[in-house]
Amino acid sequence: MRKIFLVFLIFLTPLITKSQGLIDGFMRGAGKGVVALSYSSENYKNFYKGTTLVSEPNLGTITTQSISLFAAVGLLNQLDIVASLPYITASPSQGTLSSQSAMQDIAIALKWKPIELKIENIGTVSGIVSAGVSTPMSEYVADAAVAVGHHFSSGDVRVLGNFMTDFGLFASVQAGYNRRGDVNLDHVTLDGTMKTTVPDAVDISTKIGFGTSEYYIDAWIQNQTSRGGTDIGNTDASFPSNGVSFSRIGFTGYYPLPLFDRMFGVSISGSNTLDGRNVGNSTRFSVGLVYGLTLWK
Amino acid sequence: MKRFTEYIKNFTSSWFLILSCAISIAIFNGCKEEISAPNYATLLPVSNDTTGGTWKTYLITSPDEIKLPGPSTTLSTEYQTELIAMKKAMSSRTIEQLNQAKYWASGAVLRWNEIARKLVAKYNVAPSAVIGADGKTSYPVLNAPFANPPIASRIYAYLSVAQYDALVATWNFKYKINRPAPNLIDNTIIPALDIPKLPSYPSEHSAIAAVSCEVLAFFFPSEKDYLVSLAMQHEESRILIGANVMSDITAGDSLGKLISTKAIARAKTDGASTAGKEDTLYYPHRTDGWKSIEIPISGASERPAMLPTWGKVKTWTVPDVEKERPVPPPALNSIEYKTALAEVKSISENRTREQWRIADYWADGGGTFTPPGKWNYIASNLIRKNNMSELRTARTFALLNMAIMDAGICCWDVKYYYYLPRPSQIDPSIKTSTGIPNFPSYTSGHATFSGAGSTVLEYIFPSEAASLKAQADEAALSRLYGGIHYRFDNETGVFCGRNIGAHAVILGRADGSP
Numbered sequence: 001m002r003k004i005f006l007v008f009l010i011f012l013t014p015l016i017t018k019s020q021g022l023i024d025g026f027m028r029g030a031g032k033g034v035v036a037l038s039y040s041s042e043n044y045k046n047f048y049k050g051t052t053l054v055s056e057p058n059l060g061t062i063t064t065q066s067i068s069l070f071a072a073v074g075l076l077n078q079l080d081i082v083a084s085l086p087y088i089t090a091s092p093s094q095g096t097l098s099s100q101s102a103m104q105d106i107a108i109a110l111k112w113k114p115i116e117l118k119i120e121n122i123g124t125v126s127g128i129v130s131a132g133v134s135t136p137m138s139e140y141v142a143d144a145a146v147a148v149g150h151h152f153s154s155g156d157v158r159v160l161g162n163f164m165t166d167f168g169l170f171a172s173v174q175a176g177y178n179r180r181g182d183v184n185l186d187h188v189t190l191d192g193t194m195k196t197t198v199p200d201a202v203d204i205s206t207k208i209g210f211g212t213s214e215y216y217i218d219a220w221i222q223n224q225t226s227r228g229g230t231d232i233g234n235t236d237a238s239f240p241s242n243g244v245s246f247s248r249i250g251f252t253g254y255y256p257l258p259l260f261d262r263m264f265g266v267s268i269s270g271s272n273t274l275d276g277r278n279v280g281n282s283t284r285f286s287v288g289l290v291y292g293l294t295l296w297k
Numbered sequence: 298m299k300r301f302t303e304y305i306k307n308f309t310s311s312w313f314l315i316l317s318c319a320i321s322i323a324i325f326n327g328c329k330e331e332i333s334a335p336n337y338a339t340l341l342p343v344s345n346d347t348t349g350g351t352w353k354t355y356l357i358t359s360p361d362e363i364k365l366p367g368p369s370t371t372l373s374t375e376y377q378t379e380l381i382a383m384k385k386a387m388s389s390r391t392i393e394q395l396n397q398a399k400y401w402a403s404g405a406v407l408r409w410n411e412i413a414r415k416l417v418a419k420y421n422v423a424p425s426a427v428i429g430a431d432g433k434t435s436y437p438v439l440n441a442p443f444a445n446p447p448i449a450s451r452i453y454a455y456l457s458v459a460q461y462d463a464l465v466a467t468w469n470f471k472y473k474i475n476r477p478a479p480n481l482i483d484n485t486i487i488p489a490l491d492i493p494k495l496p497s498y499p500s501e502h503s504a505i506a507a508v509s510c511e512v513l514a515f516f517f518p519s520e521k522d523y524l525v526s527l528a529m530q531h532e533e534s535r536i537l538i539g540a541n542v543m544s545d546i547t548a549g550d551s552l553g554k555l556i557s558t559k560a561i562a563r564a565k566t567d568g569a570s571t572a573g574k575e576d577t578l579y580y581p582h583r584t585d586g587w588k589s590i591e592i593p594i595s596g597a598s599e600r601p602a603m604l605p606t607w608g609k610v611k612t613w614t615v616p617d618v619e620k621e622r623p624v625p626p627p628a629l630n631s632i633e634y635k636t637a638l639a640e641v642k643s644i645s646e647n648r649t650r651e652q653w654r655i656a657d658y659w660a661d662g663g664g665t666f667t668p669p670g671k672w673n674y675i676a677s678n679l680i681r682k683n684n685m686s687e688l689r690t691a692r693t694f695a696l697l698n699m700a701i702m703d704a705g706i707c708c709w710d711v712k713y714y715y716y717l718p719r720p721s722q723i724d725p726s727i728k729t730s731t732g733i734p735n736f737p738s739y740t741s742g743h744a745t746f747s748g749a750g751s752t753v754l755e756y757i758f759p760s761e762a763a764s765l766k767a768q769a770d771e772a773a774l775s776r777l778y779g780g781i782h783y784r785f786d787n788e789t790g791v792f793c794g795r796n797i798g799a800h801a802v803i804l805g806r807a808d809g810s811p
């Protein structure tokens with residue numbers, strides 16, 4: 001089997017389950033690591049208020065730009081640690097509401113591959129489990145129409161099944177559960193507290209792609225479903241308490257740069273929202289510089 | 298594309314169901330619980346305010362205006378039958394009914410104030426714009442009332458004043474008739490909860506339930522069924538815990554309903570229904586200056602000014618609204634104005650997290666209980682801390698909310714008299730942390746409400762005066778931090794608010810309460 005050396009970049013947006021973007025079907029290998037710096041731009045003019053698609057002339061188009069640092073290191077052949085940290089700016093194109101910029105949430109996950117079945121002359125089936133946490137890295141504003149995030153800590157578990165043929169075609173399915181902690185608000189709610197709960201979320205995604213030791217391309221579809229939650233515009237509903245659900249479709253590609261022994265590469269990715277609840281009907285584009293390294297042998 | 302989306306949704310949703318249940322049960326042990334109303338201990342007031350029946354009322358001239366049937370004596374067959382019925386009801390009381398009784402027993406006036414705040418929040422939604430066939434934009438109120446701050450202040454005021462008058466009348470009858478509580482007549486009766494040591498006829502709880510239900514149903518007609526079911530539950534709870542027999546309850550209920558008719562009669566003639574019209578300007582000489590910059594949907598014309606003639610609504614405590622008008626704001630071409638605008642701009646560009654926090658803490662915008670509701674919330678905490686009787690609680694809310702409603706009336710008069718543009722209208726580069734309210738800038742409504750509210754509460758809770766004053770000043774300043782007001786809007790607003798609050802304090806000092 002050819003070894004896939006990769007990588008893909010982070011589908012980190014302020015509002016989605018973070019670990020989904022962190023976990024893929026490939027292990028780094030002991031002592032191998034990857035560091036990536038990426039720039040993403042996401043924008044939407046229409047958003048789902050509850051499940052109704054609306055626009056808001058007093059906001060116009062909301063653009064969220066982020067610079068993210070991503071790192072993954074193989075601790076053992078079957079155990080990786082992955083982490084990401086984005087700096088995000090969100091701004092509306094119209095109206096008077098202020099833009100916001102902040103270091104958002106750090107996400108760290110451990111990823112373990114307990115199952116690997118080689119099928120002679122066909123390919124490999126593997127099973128991966130991961131557990132991760134995320135927590136805010138600055139005191140950014142949690143409850144605003146234009147926000148960089150909702151300022152909650154979360155715990156995430158997921159399982160992933162991957163099938164890869166010997167010639168590099170692969171398909172994977174993953175499912176995760178994201179448990180979310182309460183958010184401290186700046187204001188008093190009707191219950192007399194200054195807190196709100198954030199609904200947990202379940203997500204599932206599937207991906208197909210092709211990878212060699214150098215090139216990589218995939219296409220994916222993801223659905224996150226919030227477990228309950230309020231809708232935008234409900235009585236006393238803070239933004240963090242909203243149930244955020246969506247279906248998105250996207251792609252990722254990687255191309256190694258013919259420099260420095262091909263240790264650097266460029267990744268691009270894009271995604272589009274198909275449907276949702278309390279979320280922007282957004283389009284996203286990312287480009288990243290990826291550096292692969294060997295830390296120990 | 299749409300069909301594809303549907304397909305994906307259907308395909309994935311069955312998976313989610315299985316996965317979400319399995320994973321959540323296995324790992325997180327079930328789902329989170331729903332939020333409910335806060336629990337408080339049963340109210341045991343520091344004083345029963347035995348002279349309360351003589352305190353000065355606002356809707357009725359004296360409690361003698363109210364006629365109640367002379368109650369039967371506790372020795373009568375009638376009373377004894379009621380006592381048996383009460384004991385029977387107690388013996389079949391469910392846990393749920395006991396919990397409901399605990400909810401009401403922790404402070405009935407406080408609970409109805411909480412309910413009013415929740416209704417205000419529910420109805421504090423600006424009407425959506427509709428573009429007609431003729432291309433004109435209208436804003437039909439489909440879910441009346443649109444409980445914006447002045448409208449909310451009026452609801453809180455009528456509710457609180459009616460509760461207060463009902464309780465003064467209740468206290469008057471209680472100490473005139475002096476019917477002992479059931480457990481003092483039959484010592485086999487052990488009330489399920491502590492009950493205040495008050496004569497039991499009429500029941501203060503049923504008076505509060507009836508008057509609150511009727512007044513709130515007048516303002517929120519679509520909530521009538523909900524309110525009636527709450528009031529019934531509230532009244533029954535006192536029988537179920539052994540605090541009152543049926544005639545105590547029915548007498549309180551009739552009394553509450555009688556007072557509510559007085560409140561509603563005043564509300565119908567206070568000018569609010571006509572003053573609320575959004576299409577006319579009370580001050581036609583002010584057609585320049587302020588402009589609406591809120592466009593709710595693409596292609597719509599700007600949302601019209603909120604309540605331009607609210608300054609004409611009948612006040613409770615202020616004898617002459619025009620006398621509360623402050624000096625004019627600085628002229629738009631003056632150095633003073635330009636300096637003030639530059640300060641808003643500077644904050645908008647360098648807003649700190651702490652300034653953002655303060656702006657957000659006091660914003661109380663759409664979907665919330667409004668700034669008048671915030672001062673009711675602040676008062677509620679102090680009332681609980683001080684274990685006030687139901688009557689004194691109602692007096693506190695009545696004085697507070699009369700002052701706050703008057704503050705809104707006076708402030709709206711000032712706003713449309715001077716018609717000063719918002720900072721962002723003059724300099725569109727000024728960015729705000731919160732939405733810009735759709736009415737002129739000078740003076741700040743938040744500041745005026747807060748100056749009035751804190752002045753009343755400082756009088757009632759003198760040991761909290763420093764903290765209350767600081768809160769009012771912070772509430773005022775929060776609007777500068779939000780980028781939607783000049784400093785002078787806030788400082789003048791809180792100054793005017795304090796003067797307005799002083800009128801209510803004069804009434805409070807003269808109402809005969811110790």
